[in-house]
Amino acid sequence: MFIFSRRILGRVGRKKKVLRIGSRREMMTPAHFLCPISLDLMKDPVTLSTGISYDRENIEKWLGEGNRTCPVTNQEVTSYELIPNHAIRRMIQEWCVDNRSHGIERIPTPRIPVSSYEVSEMCGRLEAATGRGDHRECVELVGRMKGLAKESERDKKCIADSGSGRVLAACFRAFSERYEVEDLLKEVLSGLKWMFPLGEESKSMLGSEPSLRCMAWILKGQDSSAKRNVVLVLKKLLSLDHTYANVLAQVDEDVPRVLFEMVKSPNCPSARKAPLEVLYRILTSSSEAKGKLVKMGLPSLVLEILVDAEKGVAEKALAVIDGICDSQEGKGSICSHPLAMALLVKKIMRISEMGTELCVSIMWKLLCKGDEDENQVIEALELGAFQKLLVVLQVGCGENTKERATELLKLMNLYQDRVQCLHNSSGFKYLKKSY
Template identity: 50%
Template sequence: MVFSWKRKRAAQEKLKKGEELVIPNQFLCPISLDLMKDPVTLSSGITYDRESIEAWLEGGSFTCPATNQVLRSLDQIPNHSLRRMIQDWGVANRNYGVERIPTPRVPVSGIQVSEVLLSLEDSVKSLNGLQCLELVHKIKKWGSESERNRRCVVANGAIRVLAAAFEAFARDSFESNATLLEEILSNMNWMFPFFQHSLDTEAQARLGSQDSLRCLVWFLKCRDLSAKQDSMIALKELASSDQKHAEALATIEEVNEVLFRLIKEPICPTITKASLMVIFYLLSSPPSTSTEIKSEFVKMGLLSLLLEVTVDSEKSTSETALGVFDILCDCEEGKEEASRNALTCPVLVKKILRVSELATQFSVSAIWKLSKHEKEHDVNVLVEALQVGIFQKLVLLLQLGCGGETKEKATELLKLMNPYRAGLECIDSVDFKNLKRSF
C-alpha cells in the first residue's frame, strides 16, 4: 500500500516537472501511430493493430502499408508476445493515465459463421427449438464482441437464415416458441443497419410472410418492452423496403388498433417514431387499400393525437407525425375532423419554418388541403390561419425558397387569404427580423 502510494506520488512529480510519457516505437501501429491494442502480423513480417490493417485491406489494398510489398496472404496472425509486452508496459505506466489493455477476443471467421448457419438451418428443418436457441445465442455473442464480428456475420448471410427460422417457428406456434422468436428478432435488429437501402430479398419475403407478420403484431400486443421495440423496428424496415409489405401488413387483424395504442399510450420514443413510420407507409398504399385505413384512423381520433405528438416531439418524430396528418387530410373524414379541431391551425402554422423543410412541406400541404375543402360561406380555416400569422410565414417561405409543389400551394394560399386580410389583425407568431432558414 505504501509502495503503491510512493509510485503514484513519483509519477505525479515527474508530470509536474514536464516529463512526458514516451510510448516505445515498437508499440505503435505504423498506420494509426497509436498504441496497438490487438497487434497482428502480416505475411510481410510487419505488425499492425488489427482494426487499422483490416480497414486498409477492406479498402481494396493488397499490399503491406509499410513496405508496399504485395501480400502473399491476407491472414493476420496475432502477435501474442508483443501484446503481452504492451499490456505489461500499460500496467507499469497506469499512473500516467494509461488505460488497461484487455486481452482481445479472437475474431470470428467466415467459416465459423457458415458452419453455425448450416447447423441452424438443419435445426429449423426439424423444428428443434433448443438447438436453434443455442445457435442463435452463439451468433448474438459474436455480434456483441466487435464491429468486425457483426460485419462478418452479416456478410455470410445470417439475416436470411434467421428470417427463415423466424417464419418457421412463427408458423409452428407464437406462444410455445416466444422466447426463441424474440432472440431471433433481437439478432436481426442489430443487423438491419448494415443494409443501407433495403433488406435482402429473401429475408424480406420470409419476414414479410403472413405468419411472420402475425407474430410481429402479436409481440406488439402481448410481449415486453424489448420484444415490442424489436418488432416495431422490424415492421418499419419491412414497410420502408417495399410497399407490398405495408399492404400485406394492412390485412393483419387489429394492426391499426395496436399501432394507434402505441402512440396514444407511449412506451418509449423509438416505438412511437417507428409506429408513426409504419402508419405513414400504410396510408401511402394505393387508394384501394388505404382509403378504408384512413377512415378507420380518423374515427379512432388519430388526427388530434398527432397534433399533441407534434407539439412536444423531437425533429424526426414531429416530421413523421406531420406527414401522417397531411395524408389523413386527403380523405373527407380527415378534412372534417381536422377543420373542427381548434389546435389544427395554430400547430401547423407554428411548425412552418420551425422544424425542417420536410415539416414545412407537410404543414403547408395540410393547410392547403383544408382550405380547398372549405365551402364559399365557410372560411374558418383561412381566418384562423391568418390570425396566427400564416400570411407572413408564407411570404417569408417564398422569399427563402422551397420546393416547386410547396411553392405553388403557398402562392395559392396567399391568394385565397388576401380578401380576408383587411378585416383581420394578423398576429406575428415570431419575430422575422434577421431570420435565417432553419434547415
C-alpha cells in the same frame, strides 16, 4: 486520410514516444510498440499482407474508408485478412507489467474477432436446425449470434454482411405458426432488427401472411421489449415495400389499435417514432384502417404530440397528419381541432426541410384541395401563414412544395383585406411566434 513521408517514418523508427507520468517522471515507449497510424500504444496488433503491424482499430478504419494500400509502404494490399501479431502483443503486455510502478496499465488480451467463416458455419447450422424443426438449437444459435454482435460493431457488421438476415428470416417464417416456441420467435426478431436492408427472398419471407400474423400476435402481448422489436422490424420492412402494410392490417384488425396505444402511452417520448412510422404506412395503404384510426382519435393525439415533439417524432407526426388528410373524414377531424392551424403555421421552418414540406402539404390539402373553408383561410392569415410561405419560397424548396405554397399564397391574397392584423391571434397567445 493519413499521409506518411519517409522523413516522418524514419523519425518514428529511431525515436521512442514519451509518456508523461505525473508531473516529473517520463516514460519512453519502444517505437515498435506504437501503431504507425495513430502513434499510440497498440492494444490489438495485427499484421497486414505487406508485413507491417498496426493496431486493429486503426487499420480497419483505414481500409474501411476505401484505401487499398499499406499506409507505411504504400504497397497495394493483396489480402484484407488481418493476422493477429501475438508476439508483439505479448511483448507489449510484458513491458506494461514491467513498468506498472510508473503507472502503466497492462493492456488486456483482445478477443479474436468473429470471422466470416465462423458466421457462415453458424448460419449453416441454423438452417439445418430450422429444417429439422429443432427450436432449442435454433434458440442457442441465435443467442450466440446476438452475443457475438454485442462484442463490437466490427463483429456486428460481419454477421449482418454474411447472409445472416436471410437465415433468420427463414427461421422466423418456418416457426411463425408455432406460437408455443415464443422464446425463439422473439429472439429471431431481436436479431433481425439490425439485419436490414434484406434481399428480396428475405423480404418476401418476412412479408408473408404467417410471418405478419405472428408479429401481430407478439405485438398484442405484454412483453414490451418484444413489442418494440416487432415495431422496429415492421418499420424497416414496410419502408422497403409498403404493400405489406395492407397485408398487415388485413391479417389482424387489432394492429392499428395496438400501435395507437403504443403512441398514446410510450415508455419514453422517443419511443413514439417507430410506431408512428408504421401507423403512417398502414393508414396510407388501407382506407379501412385509416377510418378506424380517425375514429379512435388519432388526429387529436398526433396534434397534441406535435406541440413539443423533438425533430424525429415531429416529422413522423406530420407525416401521419398528411396521410390522414387524404380522406374527407380525416380532413374534417384535423380542421375541427382548435390547435391544428396554429401548430402547422408555427412548425413551418422550425423542424427541418422535410417538416416544412409536410406542413405546406397539409395546409394545401386543408385549404385548397376540396371545398374552400374561408374561416380556415382567415385563421391561417391571422397566424402569419402568408409571411411564412413567402419565406419558404425565398429560401428555396422542392418543386412540389413550391407549387403548393404558391397556390396557398394566391388563395390567401384574396382574403387579405378581411384581416385587420396579420400577427394577431388572441386564441393562441400562448404559442410563441417564430417569425
